[in-house]
Amino acid sequence: MTGPDPIAEWSAAHERVCGLVEALSADALERRVPACPDWTARDLLAHMIGLGADVLAGDEPDDHHAGWTQAQVEARRDRSGAELVAEWRALAPDLVAWMADHGSRPLNDVVIHEQDLRSAVDRPGARDTAGFALVRDRMAERFGRSAPDGLALVGDTWRWGPLDAPTRLRASDFDLGRALTSRRTAQQLRSWTEAGDVAPYSDAFAGLGDLPAHALPE
Known part of the structure; x- marks a missing residue:
């Protein structure tokens, strides 16, 4: 294989987001996300985690419709940022293995929403990563x-x-x-x-x- 490894880029983006969330206050996680105005930063994180959990469970509609994504948020409504990060880190090894067998579609979601999250909490970064370039080419x-x-x-x-x-x-x-x-x-x-x-x-x-x-x- 030539070029960047999309699964490695997913892992790198996943860890960047986890580290970013760990550095944020509880108040910062309640900021609205301009790119997803119905959600707070914590809601956005809940969706990112929920997508991975649903993919592993075989529950992934073709259209990623609003009801599906909102259910991911509601299922994690009462969890703190630390609890959400712990859940996502626990899911990561299985999701990496799933991508090795089924393809790296989850890279798109984490890269796009990493930037949405950074915008919401005023923490710019990761704009010239190989993962961002891969997703730009896919889009x-x-x-x-x-x-x-x-x-x-x-x-x-x-x-x-x-x-x-x-x-x-x-x-x-x-x-x-x-x-x-x-x-x-x-x-x-x-x-x-x-x-x-x-x-x-x-x-x-x-x-x-x-x-x-x-x-x-x-």
């Missing part, structure tokens, strides 16, 4: 399946699509990765457009949910 592939032809995304070092595309967006590698996970506003997308019109691609950028109404604080 670009998914984006390409639903977007019309004719778009290029140009970052600092990363690029998707031909440079002579009729529509071209230019932003940082990090911002483009977040845009591909529906974490950038329509106005931000327009502000990055140096050629053409981004409007026909709005639905594709909203592939993981509605675009935020306001720029996320990250």
